[in-house]
Every structure is written in structure tokens, then in C-alpha cells.
Amino acid sequence: GNSVTQMEGPVTLSEEAFLTINCTYTATGYPSLFWYVQYPGEGLQLLLKATKADDKGSNKGFEATYRKETTSFHLEKGSVQVSDSAVYFCALRPGYSSASKIIFGSGTRLSIRP
Amino acid sequence: DSGVTQTPKHLITATGQRVTLRCSPRSGDLSVYWYQQSLDQGLQFLIQYYNGEERAKGNILERFSAQQFPDLHSELNLSSLELGDSALYFCASSVDRGGGNTIYFGEGSWLTVV
Numbered sequence: 001g002n003s004v005t006q007m008e009g010p011v012t013l014s015e016e017a018f019l020t021i022n023c024t025y026t027a028t029g030y031p032s033l034f035w036y037v038q039y040p041g042e043g044l045q046l047l048l049k050a051t052k053a054d055d056k057g058s059n060k061g062f063e064a065t066y067r068k069e070t071t072s073f074h075l076e077k078g079s080v081q082v083s084d085s086a087v088y089f090c091a092l093r094p095g096y097s098s099a100s101k102i103i104f105g106s107g108t109r110l111s112i113r114p
Numbered sequence: 115d116s117g118v119t120q121t122p123k124h125l126i127t128a129t130g131q132r133v134t135l136r137c138s139p140r141s142g143d144l145s146v147y148w149y150q151q152s153l154d155q156g157l158q159f160l161i162q163y164y165n166g167e168e169r170a171k172g173n174i175l176e177r178f179s180a181q182q183f184p185d186l187h188s189e190l191n192l193s194s195l196e197l198g199d200s201a202l203y204f205c206a207s208s209v210d211r212g213g214g215n216t217i218y219f220g221e222g223s224w225l226t227v228v
Binding site: 044093 | 116147156157159162170204206216218219222
């Protein structure tokens with residue numbers, strides 16, 4: 001079946017540190033991959049996405065590259081800020097159906113120290 | 115602002131009661147999804163509607179039901195409420211013409227059962 005596995009948190013970093021949150025997936029066919037972010041007390045926001053192999057999604061300094069050979073979509077940011085403190089969800093959407101549901105990882109809580 | 119509107123934002127009710135959560139999808143989106151987010155269960159897919167018809171069902175309890183109306187808005191009905199139903203309920207929508215479409219989430223409805 002389809003599934004997403006992401007690194008467990010919480011992850012605590014100092015401001016300006018380099019961030020990597022690992023995400024791997026299992027899927028049939030060619031899924032689309034997403035990172036969503038949930039700031040404290042808020043809903044889910046799309047952070048970035050990639051729809052085919054080798055695509056790089058980027059937004060707000062975050063990047064993730066769709067790696068089919070390693071079935072991974074790791075989230076990276078070169079210099080994190082306190083405002084990046086949130087829960088990050090890796091997700092996939094199977095490509096075999098135009099109306100398939102999105103499948104989420106368990107989420108990684110990120111805390112940034114000033 | 116994702117364009118997905120959910121009401122009410124917060125709701126407190128007693129055990130055994132019934133509530134209705136409402137969702138207005140983004141303009142032009144045909145699919146509506148409902149997810150439940152609780153502290154111990156993460157993001158759980160409940161149900162999906164596409165253009166008025168049920169498309170997929172996930173971990174939705176028999177006490178819960180949903181529908182999508184001709185104007186494409188959706189309602190999630192929760193009845194015989196239990197303490198364990200306290201959670202954040204998300205609605206999401208997607209245009210769903212072709213694969214890889216992004217699913218956009220509303221800000222959620224916080225339900226507290228006391």
C-alpha cells in the first residue's frame with residue numbers, strides 16, 4: 001500500500017542552524033509529494049510540492065527534491081528562524097487516480113531556540 | 115488564506131450531543147475531504163466526496179456521517195458524541211481534474227466534548 005514515514009520529533013535547533021527532516025515513502029506508480037506545515041494553533045498550510053521525479057519544490061527558504069531512486073522527499077532549510085517552529089507533515093498523493101486522498105506522515109515537531 | 119472555509123472554528127458540547135461542521139471548498143474545487151487530527155492519532159482521513167458523491171471512506175465511525183450538496187459545500191455530522199471525539203476536524207478541497215492536484219486545507223474546527 002501507500003505510506004509515508006518521516007523522522008520522529010521533536011527536533012530542536014538553534015536559530016540559523018541547518019535543518020533536515022527526513023521523509024521516505026512507499027507508493028505504487030508515480031505519486032505527487034507534499035510538505036505541509038502547521039503553526040501553533042493554526043491549520044495545515046501547503047509548504048511545497050513536487051509532482052515528478054527530480055522535481056525540486058521550494059518555498060520560504062525550504063526545499064525538497066523528489067528522489068525516486070531512494071523514494072525520499074527530505075525537507076531542508078539552510079538557516080532556520082524562530083518563526084519556523086511548527087509541525088511539519090510529509091504527504092503523498094497517489095498518481096493512479098485523479099481524486100485520490102492524501103496520505104500523511106506522522107508529523108515532525110520543530111522547535112527553534114533564539 | 116487557502117480559500118477553504120470552515121465553520122464553526124470552535125465548538126464545545128456535551129457527551130451524547132450532535133454537532134454539524136460545515137465546509138465551503140475553494141471556488142471550482144469538486145472534491146471535499148474530511149480529516150480528524152487528535153493528539154494521539156495524528157491526521158486521520160475520514161471521508162471524501164467528489165461532485166456530490168462519496169468517493170472514498172477512511173476511518174470514519176458509524177456515528178459520523180457527511181454529505182456534499184449541489185453547491186459543493188459539505189457538512190460533517192457527528193452524533194452521540196464521546197469525550198474521545200474531541201479533536202481538530204479539517205476540511206480540504208481539490209479541483210481533481212487530472213492527477214497531482216494539491217489539496218488545500220481549511221483552518222479546522224476545534225471540537226471539545228465535555
